[in-house]
Amino acid sequence: MxxxxxxxxxxxxxxxxxxxxxxxxxxxxxPRGQIVANSNACMGCHAVDRKLVGPSFLQIAAKYKGDAQAPAKLARKVKDGGSGVWGMIPMPAHQSMSDADIRTVVDWVLAGAPSR
Structure with a gap:
């Protein structure tokens, strides 16, 4: 037994x-961008494929497709916060995120937030 x-x-x-x-x-x-987004509370307001508090990552990628200035614009938006682009609810500033982490997330979002 x-x-x-x-x-x-x-x-x-x-x-x-x-x-x-x-x-x-x-x-x-x-992907590294998804890992950084998960660890920095991005997913509390955004989802890959549907609007939550803010737009989906796919909506963001579609809006900025072909815009060579998009990575810099979005990195600044993540760092400083803002409002008015997607509605009245403001996006809070993420001053504590490193510039490298912000760029990683922005690049991942602009690539369509791929899961692999």
Missing amino acids: KRGVAFVAAMLTVSAWMGVFASSARAADA
Whole structure:
């Protein structure tokens, strides 16, 4: 009987480890822009494919498609905040985000927020 209990315990341990490994693998597969957006509360107001408080990332990519100035404009908007472009609700400033992280998110959004 003890061998059966040990086997079940071992299988549960392996199963739990595989779940952690799979979660880590999915996070590692995510684009850097998505990881930075998730860790900086961007997803609290934006979603990839639907409007939440602010526009979806796909809407942003479509609006700025072909605009060579878009990366700089959007980086400034993320850093300083603003309002009026997408409605009355203001986007808060993200002064604590590094310029490199902002650029990573902006580039990812302008690329259509790909999942890989």
